[in-house]
Amino acid sequence: xxxxxxVAGVGGQGIITTARILxxxxxxxxxxxxxxxxxxxxxxxxxxxxxxxxxxxxxPLIPPGMGDLLIGLEAIEAARxxxxxxxxxxxxxxxxxxxxxxxxxxxxxxGELLGALKAAGLRVHSIxxxxxxxxxxxxxxxxxxxxxYATGLGLLEGVAAQESLxxxxxxxxxxxxxxxxxxxxxxxxxxxx
Amino acid sequence: MPHxxxxxxxxxRVVMLGxxxxxxxxxEAGVAYASGYPGTPSSEILEALGEASKKxxxxxxxxxxxxxxxxxxxxxxxxxxxxAMATMKHVGMNVAADPLFSxxxxxxxxxxxxVTADDPGMWSSQNEQDNRWYGVHAYIPVxxxxxxxxxxxxxxxxxxxxxxxxxxxxxxxxTRTSHTRGVVxxxxxxxxxxxxxxxxxxxxxRYTLVPSHARKLRIELLDRWERIEEDLSRSSLxxxxxxxxxxxxxxxxxxxxxxxxxxLLGVEARIAKLQTPVPLPRTFLHKALxxxxxxxxxxxxxxxxxxxxKAFLHDEGIRVEVHGREDGYIRRWGxxxxxxxxxxxxxxxxxxxxxxxxxxxxxxxxxxxxxLCPGCPYRGVYPGLRRAVRSSRAEVVYSGDIGCYSLGVLxxxxxQDTIVEMGGSIGLANGMARVAEGQVPVAIIGDSTFFHSGVxxxxxxxxxxxxxxxxxxxxxxxxxxxxxxxPGVPVxxxxxxxxxxxxxxxxxxxxVEHVETVDAFTIRGVEKAVRRAMDYVRREGKPAVLIAxxxxxxxxxxxxxxxxxxxxxxxxxxxxxMACTVCYTAFNCPAIFSLEDGKAxxxxxxxxxxGVCVEVCPFNAFEPVEEPSEEWILLMRxxxxx
Numbered sequence: 001x002x003x004x005x006x007v008a009g010v011g012g013q014g015i016i017t018t019a020r021i022l023x024x025x026x027x028x029x030x031x032x033x034x035x036x037x038x039x040x041x042x043x044x045x046x047x048x049x050x051x052x053x054x055x056x057x058x059x060p061l062i063p064p065g066m067g068d069l070l071i072g073l074e075a076i077e078a079a080r081x082x083x084x085x086x087x088x089x090x091x092x093x094x095x096x097x098x099x100x101x102x103x104x105x106x107x108x109x110x111g112e113l114l115g116a117l118k119a120a121g122l123r124v125h126s127i128x129x130x131x132x133x134x135x136x137x138x139x140x141x142x143x144x145x146x147x148x149y150a151t152g153l154g155l156l157e158g159v160a161a162q163e164s165l166x167x168x169x170x171x172x173x174x175x176x177x178x179x180x181x182x183x184x185x186x187x188x189x190x191x192x193x
Numbered sequence: 194m195p196h197x198x199x200x201x202x203x204x205x206r207v208v209m210l211g212x213x214x215x216x217x218x219x220x221e222a223g224v225a226y227a228s229g230y231p232g233t234p235s236s237e238i239l240e241a242l243g244e245a246s247k248k249x250x251x252x253x254x255x256x257x258x259x260x261x262x263x264x265x266x267x268x269x270x271x272x273x274x275x276x277a278m279a280t281m282k283h284v285g286m287n288v289a290a291d292p293l294f295s296x297x298x299x300x301x302x303x304x305x306x307x308v309t310a311d312d313p314g315m316w317s318s319q320n321e322q323d324n325r326w327y328g329v330h331a332y333i334p335v336x337x338x339x340x341x342x343x344x345x346x347x348x349x350x351x352x353x354x355x356x357x358x359x360x361x362x363x364x365x366x367x368t369r370t371s372h373t374r375g376v377v378x379x380x381x382x383x384x385x386x387x388x389x390x391x392x393x394x395x396x397x398x399r400y401t402l403v404p405s406h407a408r409k410l411r412i413e414l415l416d417r418w419e420r421i422e423e424d425l426s427r428s429s430l431x432x433x434x435x436x437x438x439x440x441x442x443x444x445x446x447x448x449x450x451x452x453x454x455x456x457l458l459g460v461e462a463r464i465a466k467l468q469t470p471v472p473l474p475r476t477f478l479h480k481a482l483x484x485x486x487x488x489x490x491x492x493x494x495x496x497x498x499x500x501x502x503k504a505f506l507h508d509e510g511i512r513v514e515v516h517g518r519e520d521g522y523i524r525r526w527g528x529x530x531x532x533x534x535x536x537x538x539x540x541x542x543x544x545x546x547x548x549x550x551x552x553x554x555x556x557x558x559x560x561x562x563x564x565l566c567p568g569c570p571y572r573g574v575y576p577g578l579r580r581a582v583r584s585s586r587a588e589v590v591y592s593g594d595i596g597c598y599s600l601g602v603l604x605x606x607x608x609q610d611t612i613v614e615m616g617g618s619i620g621l622a623n624g625m626a627r628v629a630e631g632q633v634p635v636a637i638i639g640d641s642t643f644f645h646s647g648v649x650x651x652x653x654x655x656x657x658x659x660x661x662x663x664x665x666x667x668x669x670x671x672x673x674x675x676x677x678x679x680p681g682v683p684v685x686x687x688x689x690x691x692x693x694x695x696x697x698x699x700x701x702x703x704x705v706e707h708v709e710t711v712d713a714f715t716i717r718g719v720e721k722a723v724r725r726a727m728d729y730v731r732r733e734g735k736p737a738v739l740i741a742x743x744x745x746x747x748x749x750x751x752x753x754x755x756x757x758x759x760x761x762x763x764x765x766x767x768x769x770x771m772a773c774t775v776c777y778t779a780f781n782c783p784a785i786f787s788l789e790d791g792k793a794x795x796x797x798x799x800x801x802x803x804g805v806c807v808e809v810c811p812f813n814a815f816e817p818v819e820e821p822s823e824e825w826i827l828l829m830r831x832x833x834x835x
Binding site: 010019020023024027033034035037038039044045047057059060061062063064066077080084086098099102104106108112113119120121122130134 | 206778798
């Protein structure tokens, strides 16, 4: 049994942190885990993708077509890496668009992107995680909010249970009070579905 | 980054970055001296050792000025009798190649491991060179861990091999080992060894490479090389599993792809794990090849093992099919991927592959290259530079260099006409200055890169009277690789105090007559200073230096959080904004967006409070939500890491 999770977004959004939390939680439950990260130049506001593989896996990268969940911190980047997913896989996405820092590029709308993901046969679950996180006091907690949301939707089975994920948030993030609150808020939002 | 997990309790299983596992392995092997120059994907190894050293009281850890000095320092340490390590990215080894070749001749009375972190796929590099060739070229054995899972043991074994033969060992890692996190079970740190000191024992015949000594040492080296090869055939790092007519030779990380691809395809194959690719262990290969009629070689980078294997098969008169990168079964460029490996294995074995077809999303997505951060001190320098060049009517060549400022290559800035290697900006400008007719070279180089290898080119420019404008972008850190210190800041590798080398004083001492330091956060200030320097260069026919100083905003923000200083956020007054677009096109700050009507809006989450937009806007539409504090204004200009 293996779980292949793609975490995508814009450099600076806490993508590596999100993946580290998943890895730490998997370890708490005694599972094998590999996280292939993007460092260096691309981290400066560029497109960032991290491959998280849990369970019976050896190689660090998810082959195209074998991803079963995508956690997208930004909509354009979620669409960009959706090609790693299997048909019918799930996407948990932050309803946020950051236009690339290039003059005069055309940015697709959120509606267009959601439509394209659904038309590709993916199960898309989106929320405005930044807005919710700002309410809790720190926009940077949008990532743990999305993790809570994915947990609540039952999409992190085979990775870790809620208790392990909460503990992992506290282990990975220093001064983690808001991050943990955001995680719980995400859970709550999922139960309203 | 602290990397505290490097000190995890012995016997525990922890999630660790490959580079941190390498650092941990070195501590368990008793490394007493470590040096390096930052470079993706190698930097975290030395960072983690610095963190460990703070708690353990050893090893000695330092960031060197460049890779050559890093290797020479580690060389000096190991000649003084302690286990040493030098770390660098692949292209850094080109800089360190001179001492590397000598090291194989003299050998070491203790142990030394040189870590090269290669970057197939060029995620953060200018080329895809495979540094295992250096092992072949310099007669230095190469150990290549099969992923993060084996990185710790591989380093320990690399030190053992080095100690046994009194010979250097190269540890070759790649991006997907260095920057993959995985579960690592750690052992005991050799605390006594990491704190140990040695003694240099004079041995003139061995350590002075004058021709009469070197000739003898060359014969010794070739003899040692034979013994190392025999030893590696027995190494615990290499193993054979499974059986079949096909051998998958999994070199380093290639082994992980071999395992997973064979299981996905459901094929019976023999898999050999080879973690010591150089020199090729012949006895081990004989065993792996018994009864096999086909071989698929999986390795990251060039067909290094594949070519050596073919030569070995020829010498031994063994006839088997060999597939890999040379015949295109595995593509010649980029990283290994499971899809490519499964396809290759399917071709070799004739077993049909049935990987799921990936979904295809129909949307036209804009590219998103990395960009200068909101608040980056360089964002204001580039428009200032361009304005000055325009008004001076000079024809210029922007000779660029390696660092965050390389992003000036992108629109709207376009102020990097060449980017080739560390220090190349000033180096190339020397030649351009003499033959590029009617053109003035403008060399743009960062602070850390200037120390690394820019200063030598500048000395050359002064002595040879080569006219050029050199702009040193001083953001008080080595930013792109994760904010390591450099000789120009008062911090060392462990975060302690250190003497700082003053760039302006250094440049004056070299003999540059026109030197000016300017605040990077003012466009007009930069523009005027560039004009003055450009006029000087054209009038006098000599080099001039402009130092544009402003702290990396990420370092300033992190210091502000620690010190409890709030950074301001700016906003747009919609009544004043005339939708001229300058702020989000020509200035191109990622925190400023265009609304439907073309007016600007600031994303308060992304705004870092540099305030340069105030100067950019011709209509005074930007204003701080709260007045910036004196402390913040100072911090933006002075913050250093640590």
